[in-house]
Amino acid sequence: MTVADRAEEGFNATIHAPNRLRICAMLESADQVEFGLIQERLDVSASVLSKHVGVLMDAGYVEQTKAVRDTRQRVWLSLTKTGRRAYQAHVAALRAIVGEAPDEVRRSAE
Incomplete structure (x- = not known):
């Protein structure tokens, strides 16, 4: 399988949008994160x-849970199992794209 094949296989246009990629990255590192x-972090x-x-x-990648805390309703977000797999595959695809440049490209960059 070529680098292009690996990258195309896991690349996810839904997740790739910058804010959605950042949302998934935050959710991947925790069980739940408050909306x-x-x-605040994404500004x-x-x-x-x-x-x-x-x-x-x-897309079935994120789910939300509502709960009352300090007399205010809070919304907590989390990745679904499908979302976690899609995010991890997308990150792997990005790594394949940027991490395995052909030798001639690497040489011209030096």
């Missing part, structure tokens, strides 16, 4: 984050 924390409005989360939920 407000993700919003986006609630509506922008909601739109990206909606795309990931529609």
Whole structure:
């Protein structure tokens, strides 16, 4: 299997959008992350984050849990098993793209 084949196999256009990639990266490192924390870290409005989360939920990659905490309703996000596999495959595809440049490309960069 060539580098291009490996990259194409795992590349995921849904996850690849910068904010969605960052959301998945945050969720991959924890069981659940509060919506407000993700919003703060990404420095986006609630509506922008909601739109990206909606795309990931529609794909079956993210799920949300609502809970009351300190008398306020909080939304917690987490990757589904499918989402975790898709994110990890996408990261592997990106690594294949950037990590295994043909020799002639490496030589010209030096």
